Amino acid sequence: MRIGLAQINSMVGDFPANAKRIMQAYRSCLDQDAELVVTPAYALCGYPLLGLVHRERFVEQCLQALDYLGDEVKDVPLLVGHILIENDEPQKAATLLQLGKDPVCISFPYAAADQTNKQIELKGCKLDLRLSDSGCLDVASDLFIHMDAETFTHPERATDRSPGLPGVYCNAVGSNDGWVFHGQSTAYGLSGVVLRSLVAFGEECLVVDVGGDVVSQVTSEEMHSTELLYRALCCGVEDFVRKGGYNGVCIAWDGTLAAHLLTRIAIDSMGEEQIAVIDFTEDPSSNHDWGDVEILDTSLSALSKPLTDEFPVAAGVEHRLRKVALDHAAESRGYLYLSAGTSTSFLMGDSEYIDYDFGGLAVFADLPTSSLLKLGRYLKLSEDVIASAGEGDAVAIQEKVLKAIANGRGALQIIESTNLPEHFVRSLIRKYNLNHTRSRYRPVKIHLTKTDRDLNGDFPVIQTFVD
Structure with a gap:
């Protein structure tokens, strides 16, 4: 199957602009003879949503934009990531839009990792669907589709997303509210071999035959972690x-x-x-x-x-x-x-x-x-x-001690393992304890670790939703 990856940069709450971006990517994939076009998770509403998931009008406007996309879809199906409410609970969802057919929606709890296996039937193929960290991939299926809004984390950790099946991983790109999405969507061929990886930190639309010859595989350029x-x-x-x-x-x-x-x-x-x-x-x-x-x-x-x-x-x-x-x-x-x-x-x-x-x-x-x-x-x-x-060595020593303190190690343990002077270690512990009490102070920042990302926080600082 020729699957189009629509790696786009969405903005939280800007439904008209997000829908326009999705349609532009969809048409670009049509020009490349796609048989199915896939967006990242939350492509229609943007991410992170934080407290917006509990605003009824926010979800209503998202579904109105989804209806617009349904009216614009041609013969090639479009799989769109968005948000909805079921039984008064927010859900992360993906809807398959097809010309002349009712939409097919699959959803998972918004703030939980649900490992239920969910599939979509399309053109005689069984497609396993995974949304962010939810969904379970079945090796007995024909293809897998993983729609994500994965943030860049430093230092970057290698992730093998292939279950040994042909399929695609479509990730968000850009930044919202300081959360940075790295893109690098990937298409996998037979036996899970990487066929193509899209660019990092840039929008791109590409159609890949996931049943294609692995000899023709092309991956994006390798970049050093500092780059x-x-x-x-x-x-x-x-x-x-x-x-x-x-x-x-x-x-x-x-x-x-x-x-x-x-x-x-x-x-x-x-x-x-x-x-x-x-x-x-x-x-x-x-x-x-x-x-x-x-x-x-x-x-x-x-x-x-x-x-x-x-x-x-x-x-x-x-x-x-x-x-x-x-x-x-x-x-x-x-x-x-x-x-x-x-x-x-x-x-x-x-x-x-x-x-x-x-x-x-x-x-x-x-x-x-x-x-x-x-x-x-x-x-x-x-x-x-x-x-x-x-000095590089001095900075490294200081950060090593701070990391040990954060991991709960006491002064004597740190002194014994590092051979550092006792007065130096205890001085760092005092500073750490004094300043760590202010850790609830959260500056508006570029998020590069996952330790303080709260899905249930207040509204995003950067968003365009108007209730």
Whole structure:
């Protein structure tokens, strides 16, 4: 069977735009002689939904958009991922739309992994259906279809999704609310051999004959984990700005590695014309080359300077004043402020820095400082710039101890296993305990781990649903 993979970038609650994207992908697959077109999970409504799944009007509008797609479908069936309500409970669902036939809907509980085997009959074939983490694949079936909205996780873990059957894995791409979907949809041939993998972090529509000759298999280019991480960050920033309706981004420049990385990410994801920088260095504009990037009025950065030589501004107050300058610059232009705090600095930093380091969109809040060192080397930044984030060995030791603390190991156990000085270990434990109590503070950030993703939280920050 020739199956079309519609790897698209949906937005939460924008049903007209999502339906239009699906139809564009559907028609593209028709031009490639598809016999079935498959979208990612939640393609029609976007993801994550959080509290929107409990809004009746949200589900009603989603089903209205599904009816529109049903009216537009031609001879080739379309399998669409969406949300619905059954018995007052939200369900993740997939509906098979066919010309002249009633829609066929399969659903699973929204927030649970249901391992029930569910199938669709199409053209004499038994198709096993899996939605995200729900569904059970049967090796006695003819084909499998796995519709997903899998997020990028760093470090990336290899996943074998093939049950040994021909079929497809269709994943969402793009970013919503800081959740980054990596795409890389995959078609499998006979015996589960990979025939083709689609691009990472980009939309693509491709038709693959899943019963085709495995000799002709083609896979997407291999990328190093650090390159994937960098592209995930660019994707997260670009979509947060675009879908959030911001005019651009505002960045604090202090010459550090994090500032270099933020600027490069912003330029690569949006271009120079949508970036404004406040230079907080002593010698503005002397230590960078940004092309057409706007450098904001230095009167704003003057807020961070000492009030007088006799009465310098305390460190915590200085950070607060910088935050005032950044907020003013961002809000006056309709820009988004990008902050540079890492998960390491969150646990080790002082509480007065939190608004400055994790305000706006916290791009690195899910990453340890060691990941910034790797990104700096990937981008071939100078060793002086990379060293501004700390010595690599010292950072690694610090993060090793923090990880041990998080895993419940006591001071004596850590000292014995690492041979580190007792005062150093106990100092880190005190800082960890002090700052971990603030862990309920959740900055708006690029999500790169799965530890704090709550399906039952409040409404998404970036969404267009109007009740």
